[in-house]
Amino acid sequence: xxxxxxxxxxxxxxxxxxxxxxxxxxxxxxxxxxxxxxxxxxxxxxxxxxxxxxxxxxxxxxxxxxxxxxxxxxxxxxxxxxxxxxxxxxxxxxxxxxxxxxxxxxxxxxxxxxxxxxxxxxxxxxxxxxxxxxxxxxxxxxxxxxxxxxxxxxxxxxxxxxxxxxxxxxxxxxxxxxxxxxxxxxxxxxxxxxxxxxxxxxxxxxxxxxxxxxxxxxxxxxxxxxxxxxxxxxxxxxxxxxxxxxxxxxxxxxxxxxxxxxxxxxxxxxxxxxxxxxxxxxxxxxxxxxxxxxxxxxxxxxxxxxxxxxxxxxxxxxxxxxxxxxxxxxxxxxxxxxxxxxxxxxxxxxxxxxxxxxxxxxxxxxxxxxxxxxxxxxxxxxxxxxxxxxxxxxxxxxxxxxxxxxxxxxxxxxxxxxxxxxxxxxxxxxxxxxxxxxxxxxxxxxxxxxxxxxxxxxxxxxxxxxxxxxxxxxxxxxxxxxxxxxxxxxxxxxxxxxxxxxxxxxxxxxxxxxxxxxxxxxxxxxxxxxxxxxxxxxxxxxxxxxxxxxxxxxxxxxxxxxxxxxxxxxxxxxxxxxxxxxxxxxxxxxxxxxxxxxxxxxxxxxxxxxxxxxxxxxxxxxxxxxxxxxxxxxxxxxxxxxxxxxxxxxxxxxxxxxxxxxxxxxxxxxxxxxxxxxxxxxxxxxxxxxxxxxxxxxxxxxxxxxxxxxxxxxxxxxxxxxxxxxxxxxxxxxxxxxxxxxxxxxxxxxxxxxxxxxxxxxxxxxxxxxxxxxxxxxxxxxxxxxxxxxxxxxxxxxxxxxxxxxxxxxxxxxxxxxxxxxxxxxxxxxxxxxxxxxxxxxxxxxxxxxxxxxxxxxxxxxxxxxxxxxxxxxxxxxxxxxx
RNA sequence: GGGAGGUUAGCUCAGCGGUAGAGCGCCUGCUUUACACGCAGGUGGUCGCAGGUUCGAUCCCUGCACCUCCCACCA
Numbered sequence: 001x002x003x004x005x006x007x008x009x010x011x012x013x014x015x016x017x018x019x020x021x022x023x024x025x026x027x028x029x030x031x032x033x034x035x036x037x038x039x040x041x042x043x044x045x046x047x048x049x050x051x052x053x054x055x056x057x058x059x060x061x062x063x064x065x066x067x068x069x070x071x072x073x074x075x076x077x078x079x080x081x082x083x084x085x086x087x088x089x090x091x092x093x094x095x096x097x098x099x100x101x102x103x104x105x106x107x108x109x110x111x112x113x114x115x116x117x118x119x120x121x122x123x124x125x126x127x128x129x130x131x132x133x134x135x136x137x138x139x140x141x142x143x144x145x146x147x148x149x150x151x152x153x154x155x156x157x158x159x160x161x162x163x164x165x166x167x168x169x170x171x172x173x174x175x176x177x178x179x180x181x182x183x184x185x186x187x188x189x190x191x192x193x194x195x196x197x198x199x200x201x202x203x204x205x206x207x208x209x210x211x212x213x214x215x216x217x218x219x220x221x222x223x224x225x226x227x228x229x230x231x232x233x234x235x236x237x238x239x240x241x242x243x244x245x246x247x248x249x250x251x252x253x254x255x256x257x258x259x260x261x262x263x264x265x266x267x268x269x270x271x272x273x274x275x276x277x278x279x280x281x282x283x284x285x286x287x288x289x290x291x292x293x294x295x296x297x298x299x300x301x302x303x304x305x306x307x308x309x310x311x312x313x314x315x316x317x318x319x320x321x322x323x324x325x326x327x328x329x330x331x332x333x334x335x336x337x338x339x340x341x342x343x344x345x346x347x348x349x350x351x352x353x354x355x356x357x358x359x360x361x362x363x364x365x366x367x368x369x370x371x372x373x374x375x376x377x378x379x380x381x382x383x384x385x386x387x388x389x390x391x392x393x394x395x396x397x398x399x400x401x402x403x404x405x406x407x408x409x410x411x412x413x414x415x416x417x418x419x420x421x422x423x424x425x426x427x428x429x430x431x432x433x434x435x436x437x438x439x440x441x442x443x444x445x446x447x448x449x450x451x452x453x454x455x456x457x458x459x460x461x462x463x464x465x466x467x468x469x470x471x472x473x474x475x476x477x478x479x480x481x482x483x484x485x486x487x488x489x490x491x492x493x494x495x496x497x498x499x500x501x502x503x504x505x506x507x508x509x510x511x512x513x514x515x516x517x518x519x520x521x522x523x524x525x526x527x528x529x530x531x532x533x534x535x536x537x538x539x540x541x542x543x544x545x546x547x548x549x550x551x552x553x554x555x556x557x558x559x560x561x562x563x564x565x566x567x568x569x570x571x572x573x574x575x576x577x578x579x580x581x582x583x584x585x586x587x588x589x590x591x592x593x594x595x596x597x598x599x600x601x602x603x604x605x606x607x608x609x610x611x612x613x614x615x616x617x618x619x620x621x622x623x624x625x626x627x628x629x630x631x632x633x634x635x636x637x638x639x640x641x642x643x644x645x646x647x648x649x650x651x652x653x654x655x656x657x658x659x660x661x662x663x664x665x666x667x668x669x670x671x672x673x674x675x676x677x678x679x680x681x682x683x684x685x686x687x688x689x690x691x692x693x694x695x696x697x698x699x700x701x702x703x704x705x706x707x708x709x710x711x712x713x714x715x716x717x718x719x720x721x722x723x724x725x726x727x728x729x730x731x732x733x734x735x736x737x738x739x740x741x742x743x744x745x746x747x748x749x750x751x752x753x754x755x756x757x758x759x760x761x762x763x764x765x766x767x768x769x770x771x772x773x774x775x776x777x778x779x780x781x782x783x784x785x786x787x788x789x790x791x792x793x794x795x796x797x798x799x800x801x802x803x804x805x806x807x808x809x810x811x812x813x814x815x816x817x818x819x820x821x822x823x824x825x826x827x828x829x830x831x832x833x834x835x836x837x838x839x840x841x842x843x844x845x846x847x848x849x850x851x852x853x854x855x856x857x858x859x860x861x862x863x864x865x866x867x868x869x870x871x872x873x874x875x876x877x878x879x880x881x882x883x
Numbered sequence: 884g885g886g887a888g889g890u891u892a893g894c895u896c897a898g899c900g901g902u903a904g905a906g907c908g909c910c911u912g913c914u915u916u917a918c919a920c921g922c923a924g925g926u927g928g929u930c931g932c933a934g935g936u937u938c939g940a941u942c943c944c945u946g947c948a949c950c951u952c953c954c955a956c957c958a
Contacts, residue, residue: 017917019917019918020918020920205954205955212958228958229958230958231958232958243958276956276957276958277957277958278957278958281957281958282958283958285958286957286958287958293956293958294956295956295957295958296956296958298956355955368956400887400888401887403886403887404886404887404953404954407885407886407887407953407954408953408954411954411955498952498953499953501953502953502954529952565896565905565906566895566896568896568897570888570889570896571887571888571889571951571952571953572888572889572951572952574895574896575895576894576895576896576906576907578894578895578906578907578908579895579906579907581907581920582906582907582920584920585918585920585921586920587920588918588920588921589917589918589920589921591917591918591920592917592918592920592921593917593918594917595917595918596916596917596918597917598917599917600917641897643896643897644897644898647897647905647906650905650906651905658917658918659922662917663922666916669916670916746923746924749923749924750924750925752924753911753912753923753924753925754924758912758913759912759913759915759923759924760913760915792915841902844902845902848938848939851938851939852938853937853938853939854938854939855938856938857937857938857939858901858938858939859901862901862939865901866901866902869902
């Protein structure tokens with residue numbers, strides 16, 4: 001392969017931009033400038049229009065992943081856009097203490113040191129976590145800065161800050177006093193790996209291939225005994241009854257009998273329970289294990305049965321399991337099955353698909369486990385929260401999420417909020433030596449009932465989400481009546497992934513209404529989850545996109561623009577590496593356009609606004625397009641369609657401003673008419689300035705950098721008014737004429753390609769002045785110099801094309817085209833192909849226009865459009881057919 | 884068992900009642916007074932399948948197929 005000749009680049013003059021740019025050279029600098037200048041803090045008098053968001057607080061242990069980058073980019077686009085529109089914008093940053101996740105990180109460290117938290121003790125362990133947090137937490141905050149997020153760092157919050165801890169305690173005490181928090185012994189989801197209870201939402205069901213074991217229980221007086229099916233034989237040692245359906249004739253003979261529990265030899269009553277037992281399933285006989293199954297526990301309550309805990313909090317069999325004590329639950333299962341087989345009690349083992357509950361955090365198999373826990377009674381909180389969404393006080397974008405929200409909220413179950421962890425908000429409940437329970441805002445010194453000073457605080461901490469649900473107002477200082485709370489609450493928009501709709505969004509709405517009387521935000525934008533090229537991101541697939549690496553490689557602007565472009569309304573958001581490069585190319589394109597523009601403006605008189613100048617058609621066209629683009633961008637941003645907004649500005653900037661206007665401007669800028677050149681410079685300047693402003697929320701860094709070059713006002717684009725459509729520049733006649741010109745230029749170029757002529761070969765063009773869009777023809781005469789230039793025409797005549805030339809119709813304009821000589825007429829038979837297409841469409845349209853139903857029922861403008869199209873096609877047919 | 888969403892160009896996705904779009908890829912030309920991270924031209928789609936509504940359907944309705952994802956205590 002021959003190497004490209006290396007052309008020495010002329011030494012760059014002292015002024016002028018380099019050809020390409022390095023985002024690393026200015027991204028950090030601009031961020032610091034904005035922050036130093038207080039751009040991220042709300043400015044303006046309280047009461048003036050404001051726009052408030054709180055960040056979904058990432059885990060302190062977290063590192064920025066593509067999902068964060070996506071959500072925060074959307075938020076930052078909103079924040080910057082609203083700021084430029086003159087709102088007092090507040091976007092509150094912060095992190096979440098993330099109970100289990102953080103505790104696990106530090107526990108792993110301890111493990112490496114050969115110790116554990118129990119050896120350390122509670123106090124020293126907690127101190128250790130704080131140390132860890134000081135040393136390595138909050139890295140994600142620096143990463144958000146890299147992304148360009150315009151967060152108000154003066155209001156940085158952490159869910160374990162003293163003020164936020166007070167909010168948590170206040171909320172707990174209030175709910176307790178209102179009877180909405182209670183303590184009790186129930187079967188909860190227990191994660192043996194984490195050593196704590198978790199809520200229903202933290203259990204991930206995975207369908208797994210398992211087995212259904214059919215076990216024979218002896219029943220004195222019933223020779224055939226009772227065959228019981230179970231997927232978890234190890235729990236049988238905790239059986240305290242068998243249950244049958246009261247109306248099941250198959251098992252009527254078992255009524256009132258007592259069965260013998262195999263292995264253990266204990267007697268079990270046979271109870272009748274219509275709720276638990278499904279007559280149509282299996283043998284209709286169910287083993288009842290109250291300590292290890294929530295349904296069985298309910299049966300035990302109804303029939304006053306004891307509960308025997310055979311699996312302990314560590315996942316190992318307890319002393320109650322007799323000879324199996326100390327064995328891991330799965331090992332115990334194996335041994336018990338072996339034993340049953342040996343004793344000939346295993347009637348059958350059938351393959352059975354089971355829904356295995358696993359821990360969201362540790363992936364361990366969840367055990368239903370009977371224990372003392374704290375719960376929130378959620379129904380009374382849910383009702384007003386449902387009503388608020390129904391009434392439109394909270395709106396979901398996209399709307400369809402409301403349905404999911406309702407169905408969950410309407411069937412909501414109590415929330416287990418106690419966690420057997422050390423890292424988190426400790427439950428503010430104390431028990432005195434006489435068993436009195438005290439729940440108060442301040443640590444009590446003596447029991448209010450018996451006066452005892454020997455008080456023990458509940459060892460558990462609260463579910464992390466208990467504090468998260470208060471976030472939109474706890475960050476504002478609630479329950480204190482702070483100025484921020486008065487001024488900035490409720491917030492406006494919440495942006496987050498739909499995956500935490502139940503965990504967080506729903507609970508915030510409930511808590512906000514309960515504690516502040518208002519919903520915490522008026523709009524919830526639930527975005528999709530990021531996938532890479534349609535596939536879930538995973539390390540094994542090797543398709544993980546690390547946003548920090550991407551920022552290194554392409555720049556933060558490119559990463560942001562890519563994410564914004566990918567933002568569809570659907571549940572998945574597909575991001576590809578190729579898109580990142582494309583966005584980087586786009587940034588370079590702007591850079592290059594600015595470089596050209598700046599070179600043109602340099603040292604020349606250029607009015608900042610084209611208003612009052614005498615503008616030519618291309619000027620009017622691009623200003624009209626700019627106005628239209630501004631309107632579209634605004635419409636899409638208002639509708640949370642960041643992809644469409646991004647596409648709009650991309651298309652305008654690249655294909656209209658650069659491909660279109662810049663090329664038309666070149667001959668004018670160097671042409672003989674100084675007034676025209678001056679007007680062109682002014683339009684160029686306005687287009688560049690407005691483009692930079694329009695693009696700023698998406699690509700804040702490169703636009704700010706270029707803004708400084710253009711205006712000499714460093715760091716001010718962030719606070720420049722966002723361009724909005726005024727309609728002032730809208731000019732449809734100019735659009736029609738310039739678009740006709742562009743179409744004709746394209747036709748001339750295609751003509752060359754068709755004829756196999758080199759791109760530079762001169763074409764003689766005739767434009768039929770009798771073509772129907774008369775105004776356009778007139779404009780084209782005015783545009784002649786540009787048309788000649790762009791089309792590289794040897795001649796341009798406004799006359800009926802002579803019979804010898806190739807004829808066609810473009811945008812209604814009848815053209816005659818001719819190459820010098822010796823060119824191939826039409827090597828690929830394109831004319832014939834085009835003719836066939838025209839004929840087909842003519843046939844279709846005439847059929848339509850002969851259909852009386854169409855004529856009478858279709859709207860008149862549509863019919864008129866069809867007529868016009870048909871007329872144009874007929875002209876085109878005549879032109880093409882004359883070859 | 885309920886519920887939601889999807890199926891459009893080779894890939895990733897927009898569009899959603901009046902003649903099919905983008906980016907990337909692919910093909911052909913190009914050092915054309917910013918940009919090869921570029922310019923110009925082009926290739927490429929019975930818009931999952933079958934019915935229905937309509938003057939007209941990729942778009943609305945019904946059914947089917949396949950794919951995601953949520954929710955649900957069936958041993």
